Amino acid sequence: xxxxxxxxxxxxxxxxxxxxxxxxxxxxxxxxxxxxxxxxxxxxxxxxxxxxxxxxxxxxxxxxxxxxxxxxxxxxxxxxxxxxxxxxxxxxxxxxxxxxxxxxxxxxxxxxxxxxxxxxxxxxxxxxxxxxxxxxxxxxxxxxxxxxxxxxxxxxxxxxxxxxxxxxxxxxxxxxxxxxxxxxxxxxxxxxxxx
Amino acid sequence: xxxxxxxxxxxxxxxxxxxxxxxxxxxxxxxxxxxxxxxxxxxxxxxxxxxxxxxxxxxxxxxxxxxxxxxxxxxxxxxxxxxxxxxxxxxxxxxxxxxxxxxxxxxxxxxxxxxxxxxxxxxxxxxxxxxxxxxxxxxxxxxxxxxxxxxxxxxxxxxxxxxxxxxxxxxxxxxxxxxxxxxxxxxxxxxxxxxxxxxxxxxxxxxxxxxxxxxxxxxxxxxxxxxxxxxxxxxxxxxxxxxxxxxxxxxxxxxxxxxxxxxxxxxxxx
Numbered sequence: 001x002x003x004x005x006x007x008x009x010x011x012x013x014x015x016x017x018x019x020x021x022x023x024x025x026x027x028x029x030x031x032x033x034x035x036x037x038x039x040x041x042x043x044x045x046x047x048x049x050x051x052x053x054x055x056x057x058x059x060x061x062x063x064x065x066x067x068x069x070x071x072x073x074x075x076x077x078x079x080x081x082x083x084x085x086x087x088x089x090x091x092x093x094x095x096x097x098x099x100x101x102x103x104x105x106x107x108x109x110x111x112x113x114x115x116x117x118x119x120x121x122x123x124x125x126x127x128x129x130x131x132x133x134x135x136x137x138x139x140x141x142x143x144x145x146x147x148x149x150x151x152x153x154x155x156x157x158x159x160x161x162x163x164x165x166x167x168x169x170x171x172x173x174x175x176x177x178x179x180x181x182x183x184x185x186x187x188x189x190x191x192x193x194x195x
Numbered sequence: 196x197x198x199x200x201x202x203x204x205x206x207x208x209x210x211x212x213x214x215x216x217x218x219x220x221x222x223x224x225x226x227x228x229x230x231x232x233x234x235x236x237x238x239x240x241x242x243x244x245x246x247x248x249x250x251x252x253x254x255x256x257x258x259x260x261x262x263x264x265x266x267x268x269x270x271x272x273x274x275x276x277x278x279x280x281x282x283x284x285x286x287x288x289x290x291x292x293x294x295x296x297x298x299x300x301x302x303x304x305x306x307x308x309x310x311x312x313x314x315x316x317x318x319x320x321x322x323x324x325x326x327x328x329x330x331x332x333x334x335x336x337x338x339x340x341x342x343x344x345x346x347x348x349x350x351x352x353x354x355x356x357x358x359x360x361x362x363x364x365x366x367x368x369x370x371x372x373x374x375x376x377x378x379x380x381x382x383x384x385x386x387x388x389x390x391x392x393x394x395x396x397x398x399x400x401x402x403x404x405x406x407x408x409x410x411x412x413x414x415x416x417x418x419x420x421x422x423x424x425x426x427x428x429x430x431x432x433x434x435x436x437x438x439x440x441x442x443x444x445x446x447x448x449x450x451x452x453x454x455x456x457x458x459x460x461x462x463x464x465x
Contacts, residue, residue: 032201033200033201034200034201034322034399035199035200035201035202035203035214035321035322035323036201036322036323036326037212037214037323039210039211039212040202040212040214040216040217040321040323041323041326041327042327043211043217044216044217044220044318044321044323044324044327045327045330045331047217047220047221047224048220048279048283048324048327048328048331049331050224051223051224051227051228051279051283052275052276052279052283054227054228054231055227055231055275055278055279055282056275056279058231058234058235059230059231059234059249060253060274060275060278062235062238063234063238063246063249063250063253064253064271064274066238066240066250067250067253067254070240
C-alpha cells in the first residue's frame with residue numbers, strides 16, 4: 001500500500017534509474033511492486049473457482065455425457081447396420097434357396113400331375129371304348145333277337161294269311177287236320193319262294 | 196503514457212479492493228456464464244452453435260490430454276481443469292485487445308497527481324490472478340497426486356526417508372546414494388514452488404509485455420501501426436493459454452504417476 005509513485009513500478013523510462021536508489025531506501029519489495037494484495041488474490045482465485053465449477057457442472061459434465069451417449073449410439077447403429085446387412089444377405093440366400101426348392105418341387109409336382117392325368121385319360125378312354133364296344137355288341141344281339149322274333153311273328157302271320165287266303169280260294173273248309181297239314185306245307189314252301 | 200506493473204485499484208467495497216484487472220476478470224466470467232446458460236437451453240442430441248463448438252473443443256482437449264496421459268480415464272478427470280484454465284486464460288488474454296482497454300478510465304488522484312486510471316486491464320496482466328491460477332494449478336496437482344497415490348506415497352516422492360532407512364542396512368555407498376536422493380527429493384519439493392511461480396510469471400510477463408507494447412505503439416502512431424502487433428498479441432494470448440494449460444496437464448499427469456525409482460525428469464519449460 002505505502003508504495004510511492006516511482007517504486008510502484010510505473011513502466012516508464014525515468015523510473016528505472018531512480019528505482020534502484022529508492023529501493024535501497026524504502027525496501028518496497030516484489031509484493032508491492034507487482035501490486036500483490038491478499039484480497040485481490042483471493043477474489044481472483046474465488047472468481048476462477050466459480051468459473052471452474054460453473055463450466056464443470058453445467059457445461060463439461062452434460063456435454064461429455066451427451067457426447068459419450070452419442071458415440072455409443074453411433075457405434076451401436078453402425079454395428080446394427082452391419083448385422084442387419086449380414087442378416088439381410090442370409091435372408092436373401094435363404095429366400096433364393098427356398099425359391100429354387102419350391103420351383104423344383106412345383107416342377108416335379110407338375111410332371112407327376114401330367115403323368116397322372118395322362119394315365120387317367122388313357123384309363124377313361126379305354127374304359128369308354130370297352131363300354132362302347134359292349135354296348136354295340138349288346139345292341140347287335142338285341143337287334144338280332146328282335147329280328148328273329150319279328151321273323152317268327154311274320155311267319156305266323158303269313159301262314160295265317162295264307163290259310164285265310166286259301167280258305168277264301170277254296171271256299172270250303174277242310175277238316176282241321178287237313179287244314180293244318182296244308183298250312184304247314186304252305187309255310188315250308190313260302191320262304192323257299194322268297195329266296 | 197505508461198502501464199504500471201501493478202493493477203490499479205479503482206474502488207473499495209468494504210475491505211475488498213477492486214482493481215481494474217478484477218473488472219476484466221468479471222467481464223470474462225460473465226461472458227462464460229452467459230455462454231453456459233445459453234448452452235444449457237440449447238443442449239440437444241444433434242449439436243448446433245455453441246454446443247457444437249464446445250464439443251469440438253472438448254474433443255480436442257481430450258485427444259491432446261490422451262497424448263500426454265495415455266489414459267482416457269485420467270484425461271477425463273483432468274479435462275475440466277485444463278479446459279477451464281485454457282478458456283479462462285485465453286479470454287482474459289484476448290479481452291485486452293478490445294478497444295477501451297487502457298483508454299476508458301476514471302480521473303483519480305494517484306500519489307499526488309491526477310491520472311487517468313483505466314477501468315479495464317486484462318486480468319492476466321495482473322500477477323494476482325496469474326499467481327492465483329498457478330498456485331491453484333500446482334496445489335491441484337498435489338491434491339490429485341494424493342488422491343490417486345495416497346498421502347504417504349505422494350509425499351514420499353519429495354521426502355525420501357524410506358530409501359535412506361533401507362540403505363542403512365547396506366554398505367556406505369548405498370547410504371550415500373540414498374542421501375543424495377533425499378536431497379534431490381527436497382530440491383524437487385522446492386521445484387514445485389518454482390513451477391507455480393514460473394507458470395504465473397510467464398503468463399503475467401507475456402500479457403503485461405503485450406499491453407506495454409501496444410501502449411507504446413499507440414503512443415507512437417495511433418493508426419495502422421499497432422495492428423500487426425495486436426495480431427501478434429492475439430497469437431501470444433493463444434500460445435500462453437495453451438502453454439499454461441498444457442503444462443498444468445503435464446504436471447497433473449506426472450503427479451498422478453506412481454513413483455518409479457528414478458523420477459521422470461521435470462519438463463523444463465520455456
